[in-house]
Amino acid sequence: MLPFSAPDQALAPIRRICCVGAGYVGGPTCTVIALNCPSIIVTIVDVNPDRIAAWNSPPDEEGNLSNLPVYEPGLAEVVKQCRGRNLFFSTDIDAAIEQADLVFVSVNTPTKKSGMGAGFAADLHYVEASTRRIAAVSTSSKIIVEKSTVPCRTAASMRTILESNSRPGLRFDILSNPEFLAEGTAISDLQNPDRVLIGSLDTSAGRIAAARLASVYEHWVPQYRIYTTGLWSSELSKLAANALLAQRISSVNAMAAICEATGADVNEVAHACGLDARIGPKFLRASVGFGGSCFQKDILNLVYLSESLNLPQVAEYWKQVITMNEWSKTRFSNKVVSTLFNTITEKRIAVLGFAFKKNTGDTRESAAITLCRNFRQERAKVVIYDPKVPQSQIYLDLTEPGVVDDREAVRQQVTIACSALEACAGAEAVVIATEWDEFKHLDWRKAYQIMSKPAFVFDGRGIVDAKALRAIGFKVHSVGKGPEIVDPIWS
Ligand SMILES: NC(=O)C1=CN([C@@H]2O[C@H](COP(=O)(O)OP(=O)(O)OC[C@H]3O[C@@H](n4cnc5c(N)ncnc54)[C@H](O)[C@@H]3O)[C@@H](O)[C@H]2O)C=CC1
Numbered sequence: 061m062l063p064f065s066a067p068d069q070a071l072a073p074i075r076r077i078c079c080v081g082a083g084y085v086g087g088p089t090c091t092v093i094a095l096n097c098p099s100i101i102v103t104i105v106d107v108n109p110d111r112i113a114a115w116n117s118p119p120d121e122e123g124n125l126s127n128l129p130v131y132e133p134g135l136a137e138v139v140k141q142c143r144g145r146n147l148f149f150s151t152d153i154d155a156a157i158e159q160a161d162l163v164f165v166s167v168n169t170p171t172k173k174s175g176m177g178a179g180f181a182a183d184l185h186y187v188e189a190s191t192r193r194i195a196a197v198s199t200s201s202k203i204i205v206e207k208s209t210v211p212c213r214t215a216a217s218m219r220t221i222l223e224s225n226s227r228p229g230l231r232f233d234i235l236s237n238p239e240f241l242a243e244g245t246a247i248s249d250l251q252n253p254d255r256v257l258i259g260s261l262d263t264s265a266g267r268i269a270a271a272r273l274a275s276v277y278e279h280w281v282p283q284y285r286i287y288t289t290g291l292w293s294s295e296l297s298k299l300a301a302n303a304l305l306a307q308r309i310s311s312v313n314a315m316a317a318i319c320e321a322t323g324a325d326v327n328e329v330a331h332a333c334g335l336d337a338r339i340g341p342k343f344l345r346a347s348v349g350f351g352g353s354c355f356q357k358d359i360l361n362l363v364y365l366s367e368s369l370n371l372p373q374v375a376e377y378w379k380q381v382i383t384m385n386e387w388s389k390t391r392f393s394n395k396v397v398s399t400l401f402n403t404i405t406e407k408r409i410a411v412l413g414f415a416f417k418k419n420t421g422d423t424r425e426s427a428a429i430t431l432c433r434n435f436r437q438e439r440a441k442v443v444i445y446d447p448k449v450p451q452s453q454i455y456l457d458l459t460e461p462g463v464v465d466d467r468e469a470v471r472q473q474v475t476i477a478c479s480a481l482e483a484c485a486g487a488e489a490v491v492i493a494t495e496w497d498e499f500k501h502l503d504w505r506k507a508y509q510i511m512s513k514p515a516f517v518f519d520g521r522g523i524v525d526a527k528a529l530r531a532i533g534f535k536v537h538s539v540g541k542g543p544e545i546v547d548p549i550w551s
């Protein structure tokens with residue numbers, strides 16, 4: 061990567077930053093900026109007063125900020141250090157925008173639910189509303205930074221909106237600065253990013269704006285990790301990176317199906333492949349299927365973009381990553397049903413983990429939601445335990461939005477346990493849906509004692525020691541591992 065070279069002229073320093081959107085990205089990202097740049101005043105704003113109140117919530121009896129709206133290891137400590145010093149959370153959006161030299165737009169860009177492009181295109185309503193607000197209230201020129209993940213050329217729409225609606229004489233330089241943090245490791249990803257990507261117009265003003273944003277990151281990120289590109293490349297790189305990451309998981313999950321049918325072990329296959337420096341070892345863990353708010357949404361967005369560009373083969377190629385993911389989830393729940401003698405009706409199924417991955421309380425697109433819905437359709441009694449997801453969120457996720465109000469039916473069929481062992485009590489099967497460390501270290505002997513027999517474990521994350529569990533008496537299915545095949549030639 062070429063080191064970022066700043067323009068020769070002296071750059072006006074950034075003194076005040078406003079971040080519009082206090083969610084999973086805006087909150088942690090701008091908190092880390094505040095931590096590393098004590099000379100910059102950072103104000104994070106949101107239209108949701110409950111979210112802002114939670115960011116401002118007081119410490120609990122032990123002095124910990126346990127009620128922040130986002131759970132991330134290390135986040136509470138950083139908020140505690142900076143809040144009230146140079147970090148503020150507010151609902152006064154207009155004031156924060158007006159005072160800022162630089163505004164991050166970090167609002168949600170979900171998949172459109174209706175209208176043109178429904179089910180594929182990104183809903184840019186929130187980005188447009190924020191941009192219009194910036195235009196309406198600004199009394200000084202600013203740098204506007206797209207932090208949200210957006211389709212290619214969104215910056216051009218933002219520019220048109222700003223130029224048509226702002227006071228005369230003001231100038232807005234628009235940059236793309238996509239975020240690559242992963243939930244659960246957000247603070248370390250932000251403190252030590254693989255790269256910071258900044259896209260700008262290839263004009264002198266564009267390059268100066270990029271250099272001013274880079275100077276913020278340079279407080280803690282080495283220059284060689286700051287990569288500047290054109291605006292459209294930067295926007296597309298974010299969609300491309302997520303598509304490539306998700307594609308790796310779908311590829312390894314496709315291999316997992318072959319492993320299960322042949323007796324090969326997906327961990328060994330992934331390790332053997334990952335030793336090739338061109339492939340690399342990371343992000344090759346077979347699973348019940350990927351979740352999270354972005355992989356599916358961003359690939360759908362790429363599919364829509366490809367179709368709009370009249371590239372149906374490209375669209376079909378990326379769509380297959382999602383098709384494989386959906387199939388992986390269904391394949392896993394079908395395995396549970398077929399192993400439990402083809403019926404789980406009235407059987408108690410303990411689902412361990414509901415978040416889309418460990419170390420987060422986020423459940424968006426979590427594979428556990430699909431599994432639990434499938435188990436409900438089979439009329440099982442589902443007992444769920446997750447260390448970080450609140451009961452209300454689990455019920456919300458399992459309720460089907462639609463004409464029929466099924467809240468009562470869900471509550472009759474699904475209960476929430478306070479511990480993993482409580483979930484296991486009386487269960488016919490344990491399904492590991494999220495790779496929380498505590499499930500690795502569960503007292504599996506105790507779990508076996510309190511379960512119905514035969515006691516089954518379905519490990520959708522490949523985290524338990526299947527041999528040790530079999531020695532206890534469990535019947536174990538691990539994703540990507542076939543049954544112990546006894547080959548007559550060798551026995
Ligand atoms: N969640 C993640 O790990 C990552 C998300 N992204 C992208 O970042 C963007 C934000 O994602 P999240 O933070 O997860 O979303 P989120 O839903 O957690 O947060 C977005 C926030 O923006 C607020 N908002 C919406 N319109 C607003 C407006 N006009 N004025 C003020 N506030 C407004 C919402 O109330 C909400 O609190 C998305 O484009 C996403 O694709 C990128 C990298 C990682």
Ligand SMILES: O=C(O)[C@H]1O[C@H](OP(=O)(O)OP(=O)(O)OC[C@H]2O[C@@H](n3ccc(=O)[nH]c3=O)[C@H](O)[C@@H]2O)[C@H](O)[C@@H](O)[C@@H]1O
Binds near residue numbers: 305345350352
């Ligand atoms: O744009 C985004 O939102 C972010 O999406 C992902 O981050 P995130 O979804 O938070 O978490 P990941 O660690 O990528 O995991 C996504 C899903 O894939 C699953 N996964 C991950 C890795 C793996 O090897 N196998 C696997 O099944 C996880 O369990 C999880 O369900 C990307 O990793 C981030 O770089 C990106 O910024």
